[in-house]
Amino acid sequence: MISTDISRWLFLLISLSTWITISISKEMRVVCYYTNWSVYRPGVAKFTPQNINPYLCTHLIYAFGGFTKENTLKPFDKYQDIEKGGYAKFTGLKTYNKNLKTMLAIGGWNEGSARFSPMVASAERRKQLVRNAIKFLRQNHFDGLDLDWEYPAFRDGGKPRDKENYAALVQELREEFDRESEKTGRPRLLLTMAVPAGIEYINKGYDIPKLMKYLDWMNMLSYDFHSAYEPAVNHHAPLFPLEEANEYSFDAELNIDYTIQHYIKLGADPSKLVLGIPTYGRSYTLYNPEAHDIESPADGPGTMGEYTRENGYLAYYEICEYIKNDGWDVEQINPNAMGPYAHKGNQWVGYDDIDIVRRKAEYVVERGLGGIMFWAIDNDDFRGTCHGKPYPLIEAAKEAMVNAYGLSNENLISPPSKPIKPKARSRPKTTTTERVVYVQAEKEVETTPSRRRNRFKTKSKEDSSKEIIKPRRTVSKPEHKPEPKSEESSTYSSLIVTPSYTTPEPPSTPDMAGGFKCEDEGFYPHPKDCKKYYWCLNGAGDSGIVAHQFTCPAGLYFNKAADSCDYTQNVLCNKKLQKSSTKTTKATTTTTTSAPTTSGRLPTSLFATSRAPPRISPITRPTTTTTTTTTTTTEAYKV
Structure with a gap:
């Protein structure tokens, strides 16, 4: 009898342990980068932290910060980040969604290796940076740090020992984050890293086993496999190759599946690999407008978009507008391998659409990866002008991931559930008045590059099992009909709050x-x-x-x-x-x-069916007695 009871208890314990393990493994991240230079985009493309839906992503990363020669973190754009309250507005989104985590990324493409390499080479400088990083993150209310060195051992200033030294910095950061948490009782700061898709970048710059030990996860820059400056047009974020691999085929390596397998072979834990999805396309100018197939000759990057203003780069909302209103043709070779491309005249752009981002989200589930990441939240159709609802790419990928795993929304880390209305409480009477001000970008800056470059062609003798996609082509003139809108199109999307958000303004002129x-x-x-x-x-x-x-x-x-x-x-x-x-x-x-x-x-x-989150806290950064003059440009929408 006793033996039977023990057996039952053991069975229950094993079952419970298995259930917990499965539940934990199914927790998924939705990581979204925010680019602080998007505030300078003109007209309807201007994007500030106040445009971010705090229930859209589980983790928001502010791009970018940097560090000084004194080894302390610093804002790249002090005017926007500090004086205009960019940091405060960004981290203030947690007022609405208590499960949201906000992080700061340091580095980026423009930062390169010139400052990173000498810093990580010195044990004393690393120690100073670690100590100062904690102070800076806590002072500005960030929940973690995202390291975005592009790339160790490469570019101007890179050294062969960067690989070893970078891993040492990560270890020291994590150990100090642990100590600070134990000492103060505060939740431990998160530590993540943006990692490349180029095989040689990975091999020479990243000690994968050691990094996996100390990082919470890696954000894979699984795009820009092809750049707009190549001699032939190509899609920059393919999931699988279109042709069977051979020893002369470089493109067989330039796809997400090959990169994922390479990371795993080097010792990466799949559950710590977060797959990056681009909300932008790479554009080309065709050498011959009549030749627009993949690998057709190109005559340089495509013309810059009206809003992003960078040659060879178009945000999804710009591409969508070209297709919807300007008569661009859309062609799809195979929706299981890569996204479509669109073209008109001598202009060509490859991009990810709703179908391919869904497929990539399903791939994340199939491979047991740790979630999805978007570069960047401000490049998606955040105003909902193309599909009748905002953030169509991010929403589609999230919904597909939830459905593929058979999860409820609660399995997402920081689930974006509908906010609960707080209990009413009396508020002190104030003489504060509310007014709406419409302004242009406060200052002109040079257009900032996308900062995401991965292309590095290498041959590899390693055999790798791949899913080979046989080409098939679909050519379409897209119909310009909005998608039918339902009151509750899905369990997931019904929980997402769609209006734009405004967090309290900080002081403008102290x-x-x-x-x-x-x-x-x-x-x-x-x-x-x-x-x-x-x-x-x-x-x-x-x-x-x-x-x-x-x-x-x-x-x-x-x-x-x-x-x-x-x-x-x-x-x-x-x-x-x-x-x-x-x-x-x-x-x-x-x-x-x-x-x-x-x-x-x-x-x-x-x-009509959305609810904005309640303003729970009166906490605000009031404006001062100093007044500023603003210029009205266009009517803003307000919910």
Whole structure:
């Protein structure tokens, strides 16, 4: 009898263990990069953190940051990231979705190897960077760090020892992240890495077994297998090869499946490989407009798009507009191997459409990979002008992944469930007014390259089992009919909130505060006035750290614990000091402005079944007494 009971308990324990293992293995990530230069795009293409749906992705990565010669992290665009509140708006999205994780990526294509290589070569510099990275990430409320060195041992400044030194940096970062978490009781900072698809880049620059030990996951840059500067047109993100491999065929290696198998052979854990999906296409100018098949002669990169303004590069929403409104022809060789291409005259672009991103999501499930990643969230059709709903590529891939695994939404890490309306509570009365301001990009900058380059052709003698796709061609003139809209097209999409979001605006132009001495960058309370606080920022030139004074909206005090303005009952304040200080405080005018956008108004019917998340917290970065002049350009839509 006892033996039977023990057997039953063992069976239950084994069953429970198996169920837990399966559940954990089925947790999937939806990682989305946000490019901070997209704020400078003109008109309806302007994209800020306030345009991001906080329930769309499980992890958001802010691209890019950098590091200084003193081995501390820094913003690449201090004006947008700090002064205009880019970081604060981005991490503030967690106010709406408590399961969302926001991370900072450092590096990128433009950063190259010139600074990374000497930094990782010095144990002392690595130590300084590790210590300073934690401070910077915590101070700016990021949940982790994404390393984006493109690429170790290559490009100007790269050294053969980069591979070993880069792995050492990763180990030291992870160990210090662990120690900091244990010491403070805070959740451990995440550590991820963007890794290439080019075989020689991988072999010479990345110690895969060691990196796997310390990274939470790798974001695979599984696109740009072909560039727009090649002599023949080709699709830049094929899932499988179109032809059977032979010793003379380079293209047999230039596809996602080959790259995935190569990583696994080197010791990669499939569950830590997150597959990158492009929301952009690579475009060419055809040498002969009549010859537009794959591998037809090219005469350089394609003409730049109206919004992205980079030769050889088009966002999905630009491609979609060309097809829908400008009569481009679409051709599909095989939807299981690669996305379609579109062409008109001498212009040609290969891109991923809804069908191929679904297939790639299914591939992730079939191979037991760790999720999907998108470069970038601002290149998808985020306004929903082509398919009647925003983010068609990201939504399609997520839905396919959920369906392929037979999961519920809860199996996604940070599931994008419908927000729950909080209990009503009284709010203090304020004199804050709300107004909508429409502005152009605040300053002109040179167009920033896409920063994602993977092409590196190599021959390999390794045999690899591949799924060979026999070509078949479909030519179509797409019908310009919007997709039928249903109240609840799928379990997953019905949980996604589609309107644009606006997080509180940070101060636009701070007041100089000469009487306060900053010991370090960050937010500090006013010593005598609970309504006021200081934002200490690195000044121009050799001015050092400069204090800027701000005043909270009426009825709110500065809360150091949250580094924001908060209800008075949540803040400990010396009432006597507050009473005496208010007598000498100058009157201030505070306004709360919604997100400045330059979009055209979308039909309200698109949002008929959607619910915006409730504004749970009063925490805000108020504007100051300083006023700024803005230029009205076009009507924005507001839900």
